Amino acid sequence: xxxxxxxxxxxxxxxxxxxxxxxxxxxxxxxxxxxxxxxxxxxxxxxxxxxxxxxxxxxxxxxxxxxxxxxxxxxxxxxxxxxxxxxxxxxxxxxxxxxxxxxxxxxxxxxxxxxxxxxxxxxxxxxxxxxxxxxxxxxxxxxxxxxxxxxxxxxxxxxxxxxxxxxxxxxxxxxxxxxxxxxxxxxxxxxxxxxxxxxxxxxxxxxxxxxxxxxxxxxxxxxxxxxxxxxxxxxxxxxxxxxxxxxxxxxxxxxxxxxxxxx
Numbered sequence: 643x644x645x646x647x648x649x650x651x652x653x654x655x656x657x658x659x660x661x662x663x664x665x666x667x668x669x670x671x672x673x674x675x676x677x678x679x680x681x682x683x684x685x686x687x688x689x690x691x692x693x694x695x696x697x698x699x700x701x702x703x704x705x706x707x708x709x710x711x712x713x714x715x716x717x718x719x720x721x722x723x724x725x726x727x728x729x730x731x732x733x734x735x736x737x738x739x740x741x742x743x744x745x746x747x748x749x750x751x752x753x754x755x756x757x758x759x760x761x762x763x764x765x766x767x768x769x770x771x772x773x774x775x776x777x778x779x780x781x782x783x784x785x786x787x788x789x790x791x792x793x794x795x796x797x798x799x800x801x802x803x804x805x806x807x808x809x810x811x812x813x814x815x816x817x818x819x820x821x822x823x824x825x826x827x828x829x830x831x832x833x834x835x836x837x838x839x840x841x842x843x844x845x846x847x848x849x850x851x852x853x854x855x856x857x858x859x860x861x862x863x864x865x866x867x868x869x870x871x872x873x874x875x876x877x878x879x880x881x882x883x884x885x886x887x888x889x890x891x892x893x894x895x896x897x898x899x900x901x902x903x904x905x
Contacts, residue, residue: 644767645795648722649698652688653715654681655708655742678703709745716752724754728894747894747903748875753788754903756894769796769869775803775859775889778831781874785904786835789872792902793844800846801866802835804828805855825850856892863899872902 643650656677685701692699700719704711716724728743747754774789776782786802793800806824832848839846851858863871875890894901 643692643697644695647697649700650688650692651715651719651721652685652692652699652701653712654685654703655711656681656703656705657708658705708742709749712742712746713750716750721752723752724750726754726756728756728758744891744894747901748891748905750903751905753905756897756901756903758898758900760898769793769798771801771866771868772798772870772872773801773803773859773863773866773868774835775805775855775871775873776831776835777804778827778834779874781905782831783834783838783874785872785874785902786838788904789870789902790835790839790842790844792870792872793839794842798844798869800836800839800844801862801868802832802839802846802848803859803862804832804848804850805858806850806852807855808852825852855889856896859889859893860897863897868899870900870902871897872904875903875905 656674681703685703689699689701702715704715706714712724715721724746726743726746743756747756769792772789772793774786776786790800792798806828808824828850829848832850836846836848849862851862859871859873862868871893873890873893890901890903894903
């Protein structure tokens with residue numbers, strides 16, 4: 643927000659639904675009131691931090707299904723980007739993100755920045771190296787455009803990467819000529835993004851990797867000491883699923899660095 647001179651809205655959603663079993667009305671009301679109080683305190687803290695930074699702040703506590711309420715708020719207030727924390731779970735639980743944190747990036751019409759819990763957060767919140775995965779789709783190009791705008795604002799280097807995933811095309815034992823065609827397509831995809839980056843005066847590097855996309859992208863981001871992963875959520879379809887979309891969801895669940903998801 644500071645980099646772009648943006649206003650900040652702090653939103654807390656008190657989740658509503660079926661009353662917890664075994665609770666009397668009075669007990670449920672007490673729990674509800676405590677949740678509202680936590681929401682007021684949390685949004686006040688954020689608003690105070692925002693105002694100390696010299697930015698405009700707004701805050702709200704609402705009731706409803708969290709992801710639906712967040713998306714409604716985004717529409718009502720013309721929000722440009724949503725910033726959400728992830729739980730940073732490990733082990734078996736890491737694949738079971740809270741439904742809110744998983745659903746909002748996949749359904750929002752605006753970019754969503756998912757920020758994992760960290761014991762050593764960046765002091766200044768700046769970005770020096772941004773990894774931009776692409777699969778050559780329109781969604782990937784839109785995500786790249788957003789990522790490059792962020793990179794330009796921060797003066798960050800851009801690393802564009804394409805992952806050849808033979809298993810997604812049932813090509814685990816494919817001849818080299820077929821894999822070569824996939825790599826050729828990857829070269830075209832990364833060069834398109836690289837050209838966009840150069841036109842904005844950014845330093846850019848391209849690379850082609852082979853393997854399971856989520857694993858390869860996380861490995862690559864770690865190797866280059868990236869500060870941000872920026873990718874689309876509606877990429878090319880493979881069978882009945884979305885290659886880029888499913889990869890983005892897996893990365894948001896597992897990443898130790900912020901992920902910018904763009905629909």
